[in-house]
Amino acid sequence: MPMTMTEKILAAHSGQDTVIPGQLINASIDVVMCHDVTTPPATSMLQAKKMEKIFDPEKIVVTPDHFQPAKDIKSAELLKRLDGWAKKHKIKHYYPVGQAGVCHALLPEQGHIRPGETIVGGDSHTCTYGALGAFSTGIGSTDLAAAMSTGELWFRIPQTIQFQLNGKLSHGVYSKDVILTVIARIGTDGARYKAMEFVGNTLSELSMEARMTITNMAIEAGGKNGIMPVDDITREYLKGRLKDDSEYTAYESDADAVFESIEKFDCSKIEPMVALPNLPSNGKGITEIEREAMDQCYIGSCTNGRIEDLRIAAGILKGKKVAIRTIVVPATPGIWRQASDEKLFDIFYDAGCVISAPTCGACLGGFMGVLASGEKCIATTNRNFVGRMGHPESRVYLASPATAAASAIEGKLTDPRKYL
Amino acid sequence: MPKAHVYLRDNVNTDEIIPARHLNTDDEAELAKFCLEDLDPRFASKVAPGDIIVAGNDFGCGSSREHAVWSIRGAKVSAVIASSFARIFYRNSINCGFLVVECPGANEKIKDGDELEINARKGVITNKTRNETYNFVPLPDFALEIIDDGGLLNHIAKK
């Protein structure tokens, strides 16, 4: 029976030859991702139920990120619980503060994500890893506890929507603009419970980093997972990086696989996008919207805090001054180091930006750039819900690093193409 | 008798249910104080044990934070009825043994303060105030079993 790549991975992990959408399965889990907000409650649950033993200390990857380095006493307590637990259980892949970074940037960078595998994480943007041809989805703390204890989880096989992305992106348009366009079309629940499979020749010109920006935001359309087929760019990215470099399986959807629907996009027509408050689906072309004044610019997060993003922002900010508070957050220590080596920090510093340690920070209104009432922020993050970055009356505008940097220079929403 | 707290809105998200500024704890009683804070700041003070939240489409979209379910459960809410739910919130609720009822359009028929009764297995909501009943598709048996066992971990332990 023909299957989609998501179906194939879930079939292989549940000992079935074929699976069909709607079917309930128990799948074995290859990697469990743990961070500081959702994991301490999960470990407490296991302790309370006397189920403390974990299925495999080598298959769990732990990195604090949301409130690290500790932003206040309560978060320090969470970090302490996470640290104590990771050490007690001899978690092999534990990234303590200093090596820690935003989880969804860190795990692929450090070679924990392999095509064809199943990854779950206590964070909704775990869907990011699908860019590498894996099945990857976000879960809550109870699921996390169950996965850590048993190495398995129940799933309902999702239907798949295939997104055919074709055409060359025009100058100044990035993968962030593509995913904002996709979500603007289908809405925040357009892919609820479903697998979002991305294919097409637009992808073949995108780096792995740029691709991860797309799968990262699958959840913003309600998707269970985002997924992309493996190609030479994927293989090149993985070479020499994987912690386990045994052969991996690259699945592809069969030519006659059944998709719930197919959505086609001519990506050559996309212009720089801004998702207006308060939904990621409020994406509009930059030329269609008012040039609203901003109070802050935030460049970072698991969506756009990678080295390529920092290079793009630095390219625009070089020799310029920002007109508003601008915070740059490299997502991992590796990215931080690379940006430092490439002297990007000189550019940011000279432009008047603040450079933060790798953290989720203000992306979720934690710290390092929380907004006051009435403030507006252009952010390279993935969510612009009410109060997401601070006060419930603050407002968040989502855009690419280029659009964010150009807007920082002018202090209002700005088309980046004039700076390229 | 449980009373309804009705929200006509779609997309009530996890940041509104429990804002990230309160995620530095996982203490349920503490989280309960801020339940729905950014949607309805008066909610925590007006909710009574057993009450039911009624809302539109895609309830609980956004983050995977189970804190959203814990804050609602901590506020002694007995169930959430919504036109539809976001996936992770729905799953977290079942895993926590917390009742979620998918009933399209219920938030337009039920009015704030109506007294409700839910029969989860039969798939019927009874509106005692208006003398109306609304049918819904019951949760699959395995999900009801998890809820009956008091959550996924108890369910696993039992097996």
Ligand code: SF4
């Ligand atoms: S950077 Fe933002 S969206 Fe990404 S994991 Fe951290 S808080 Fe979540």
